[in-house]
Amino acid sequence: MHTVVCVAVVFSLVSWSCLPVWSAEAVDSELVPSVLTVSSYYQGYPWADGELSGLFHRPVSGYDRHYGLLLAALSAGALAIGLVLALVWLLIRRARAREALRISEEKYRQIVETAREGIWAVDSEFRTTFVNRRMADMLGYSMEEMIGRKLDTFVLEEELGDHNSRMEERRRGKGETYERRWRRRDDKPLWTLVSATPVRDAEGRFAGSFGMITDISVHKHAEEALRVSEEQYRLLVEKAQEGICVVQQSVMRFVNPRVEELFGYTADELIGKAITGFIHPDDRQMVLGRHDRRLKGEVFPTRYPIRVIDRSNRLRWVEIESVRVEWEGKPAVMVFLNDITYKKLAEEAAAKAERLRAVTELSAGVSHNFNNLLQIIVGNASLCLMDLKSGDVLGIKNNLEQMLEAATFGTETVRRLQTFAKVRADMTQGEAAIFDVTTTVKNVAEITRPLWKTEPEKKGVQVRLKLDLQDTLQVHGKESELFEAIVNLIRNAVDAMPEGGDLEIKTCRDAEAAVIQVRDTGTGIPQGDLDQIFEPFWTTKGMGLGTGMGLAVTLAVVQRHGGSIAVESRQGGGTEFTVRLSLAHAEVGPAQQPAMIPSARILTILLIEDVLPIVTSLERICTAQGHKVLRALSGEEGLSLFAENHVDMLICDLVMPGMNGWDIGKAIVSMCQEKGIAKPPFILLTGWDGREIETQRTVESGVDALITKPVNSAVLLATVQEIADRFDLGEDGGYTSSLSNM
Numbered sequence: 133m134h135t136v137v138c139v140a141v142v143f144s145l146v147s148w149s150c151l152p153v154w155s156a157e158a159v160d161s162e163l164v165p166s167v168l169t170v171s172s173y174y175q176g177y178p179w180a181d182g183e184l185s186g187l188f189h190r191p192v193s194g195y196d197r198h199y200g201l202l203l204a205a206l207s208a209g210a211l212a213i214g215l216v217l218a219l220v221w222l223l224i225r226r227a228r229a230r231e232a233l234r235i236s237e238e239k240y241r242q243i244v245e246t247a248r249e250g251i252w253a254v255d256s257e258f259r260t261t262f263v264n265r266r267m268a269d270m271l272g273y274s275m276e277e278m279i280g281r282k283l284d285t286f287v288l289e290e291e292l293g294d295h296n297s298r299m300e301e302r303r304r305g306k307g308e309t310y311e312r313r314w315r316r317r318d319d320k321p322l323w324t325l326v327s328a329t330p331v332r333d334a335e336g337r338f339a340g341s342f343g344m345i346t347d348i349s350v351h352k353h354a355e356e357a358l359r360v361s362e363e364q365y366r367l368l369v370e371k372a373q374e375g376i377c378v379v380q381q382s383v384m385r386f387v388n389p390r391v392e393e394l395f396g397y398t399a400d401e402l403i404g405k406a407i408t409g410f411i412h413p414d415d416r417q418m419v420l421g422r423h424d425r426r427l428k429g430e431v432f433p434t435r436y437p438i439r440v441i442d443r444s445n446r447l448r449w450v451e452i453e454s455v456r457v458e459w460e461g462k463p464a465v466m467v468f469l470n471d472i473t474y475k476k477l478a479e480e481a482a483a484k485a486e487r488l489r490a491v492t493e494l495s496a497g498v499s500h501n502f503n504n505l506l507q508i509i510v511g512n513a514s515l516c517l518m519d520l521k522s523g524d525v526l527g528i529k530n531n532l533e534q535m536l537e538a539a540t541f542g543t544e545t546v547r548r549l550q551t552f553a554k555v556r557a558d559m560t561q562g563e564a565a566i567f568d569v570t571t572t573v574k575n576v577a578e579i580t581r582p583l584w585k586t587e588p589e590k591k592g593v594q595v596r597l598k599l600d601l602q603d604t605l606q607v608h609g610k611e612s613e614l615f616e617a618i619v620n621l622i623r624n625a626v627d628a629m630p631e632g633g634d635l636e637i638k639t640c641r642d643a644e645a646a647v648i649q650v651r652d653t654g655t656g657i658p659q660g661d662l663d664q665i666f667e668p669f670w671t672t673k674g675m676g677l678g679t680g681m682g683l684a685v686t687l688a689v690v691q692r693h694g695g696s697i698a699v700e701s702r703q704g705g706g707t708e709f710t711v712r713l714s715l716a717h718a719e720v721g722p723a724q725q726p727a728m729i730p731s732a733r734i735l736t737i738l739l740i741e742d743v744l745p746i747v748t749s750l751e752r753i754c755t756a757q758g759h760k761v762l763r764a765l766s767g768e769e770g771l772s773l774f775a776e777n778h779v780d781m782l783i784c785d786l787v788m789p790g791m792n793g794w795d796i797g798k799a800i801v802s803m804c805q806e807k808g809i810a811k812p813p814f815i816l817l818t819g820w821d822g823r824e825i826e827t828q829r830t831v832e833s834g835v836d837a838l839i840t841k842p843v844n845s846a847v848l849l850a851t852v853q854e855i856a857d858r859f860d861l862g863e864d865g866g867y868t869s870s871l872s873n874m
Contacts, residue, residue: 250345256338258283258299270347272317286314288321302330302341323352350374354466355457375469380459382406382420394471396443412439412447414692437472449476508538543842566716569605569646570639576618577637584626584635593632600638605646608716609693617689620682621650621709628654628707644715651708657701665699733856735780736760740770740796742788753845767791771799779812780861781852786818797833813855817841
């Protein structure tokens with residue numbers, strides 16, 4: 133378009149400039165009487181009277197007249213076309229510029245309107261051309277009042293020298309981030325953090341500056357007030373949205389009203405108290421360690437999350453930021469607390485969704501394994517019936533042993549799945565213990581078989597698992613949490629190998645640390661993403677393929693156990709995660725199956741269970757040891773039998789229609805209290821993971837022992853014997869607790 137316009141304009145100008153020469157004698161004098169002749173037009177030019185005069189002083193023919201008219205018309209047309217094309221070109225450019233400007237303005241208008249920082253733009257003379265509402269509110273003006281005012285009119289007088297120096301730097305094209313105090317409308321200073329960038333026009337000339345301004349008044353005022361007096365500090369921070377307290381030698385010396393709201397105590401109740409009393413026990417050692425080391429001058433991340441307990445014994449998440457200060461001439465720490473409980477709840481909800489998604493994936497493979505186990509059980513049961521007819525006792529024994537082995541393997545699979553599926557019910561109330569990391573890794577490898585074997589094989593790819601495990605690597609913590617963390621690492625590794633590959637898991641000892649390494653040969657992680665992979669909700673898997681919480685949960689688990697996690701990756705060359713945990717030194721022996729020891733105590737046991745085959749099998753196990761069994765198929769029937777008979781012990785199922793195990797236990801406690809007799813021991817049977825049972829409910833319901841289904845005869849009888857010995861029941865103990873004796 134540019135070329136066409138230029139050619140048209142040039143042609144028209146050239147033609148127009150020659151028009152008088154061609155038309156002077158070619159145009160009929162009757163038509164254009166005022167047109168100059170060639171000789172008169174060029175009169176005075178040196179070449180017009182010399183040797184070239186004949187060229188111009190020649191007879192004019194009819195052809196010349198027509199040719200001149202034609203050229204005149206063409207030149208006028210070319211000029212008109214050029215002007216039209218130029219006008220069209222300008223209109224198109226203007227329309228495109230308007231559309232681009234509209235899109236750009238809409239995009240940045242949304243950003244500016246929702247920004248929490250102040251935004252300030254000035255021209256080359258540092259006059260305000262734009263501020264957003266946040267910036268105007270920070271200074272106490274309206275946006276209209278600030279437009280057109282020079283930047284230095286908002287600067288405190290004592291800072292004008294530094295301000296002018298920085299503006300010269302801006303003219304030279306240098307951007308920077310610095311602190312600046314501004315004068316508010318009420319003449320009070322406003323502490324801000326300014327991030328300024330110079331703006332240049334199309335020719336590269338300085339056209340102004342653009343800045344993002346963050347209000348840091350609370351922090352600055354607090355630090356300054358501490359150096360002046362405690363009273364001034366209170367006045368400045370009492371309206372702060374952040375909790376602010378001063379801690380000296382682990383004791384709170386000052387708190388603002390927000391801290392009072394956060395913990396539910398008054399300032400008088402908090403000041404002088406040890407801050408450790410409000411920190412969750414699992415976070416206490418970490419916070420104290422950082423506090424002491426910071427006072428010694430060591431550098432740590434200044435902002436991190438912890439858990440605290442308020443007056444109502446509720447757990448709250450706060451993000452704390454601390455700085456070293458002087459308080460009454462002695463070292464202290466000023467702590468800023470920001471309540472992030474709702475944020476953490478959102479993260480927990482996402483982590484729960486991630487965990488349930490993984491459980492769904494695992495369940496598909498587990499169902500396949502269970503079908504195989506059921507085939508073993510059904511097949512051997514059929515063989516038992518056949519061998520029973522033929523009298524093959526040895527064959528029956530072998531078949532029963534295979535059935536028991538298959539059922540035991542299925543039981544362990546269910547427990548592994550329960551361990552992973554539970555939404556960390558024991559996070560705040562469970563007890564940490566010493567466990568073997570290598571055993572945990574073996575269990576994870578088995579439970580995740582659907583992820584690295586079954587599902588890939590359905591897609592026609594192969595993931596080869598390689599285990600290199602060192603025995604007996606004991607650590608202290610919560611096995612269920614570490615179990616989940618390793619599952620997350622394995623899932624990530626499998627997801628990174630859509631075409632298959634090698635998955636290697638290794639455990640080893642390194643000095644005083646237990647090391648877990650998970651390596652894959654997958655696509656790898658771009659170097660630019662490595663710093664973000666542990667951030668909550670960060671994912672590259674796309675919508676619906678992940679919540680972005682897997683690695684965030686893993687990092688949190690490892691840190692709660694006092695460990696560290698590192699990652700090495702090369703795009704296209706696989707990824708390796710390395711987890712390091714401190715070793716524990718107490719011995720952990722292998723789990724022992726209790727032996728079937730004949731009972732020396734004969735008991736009357738009330739058995740309450742709503743599934744008849746289970747009642748029958750449990751009754752046969754107990755009567756085989758000489759115990760007398762009263763059986764009930766409902767809670768109501770069980771309470772009736774308890775009221776009418778002598779009962780030494782109760783064994784009750786947890787989940788039943790009508791009255792459940794908790795209700796029955798409470799009713800037994802109430803009945804015994806009303807009659808003033810001792811409550812007999814109460815054993816609760818549950819198909820759920822016993823570690824999820826709430827301690828408070830077991831106390832209220834009078835539960836003395838828990839047995840997780842499925843239970844074999846040895847475990848059941850050993851528990852009954854242990855309870856009988858503990859309470860001195862049966863023939864030798866003379867224990868009488870039933871209502872029938874009243």
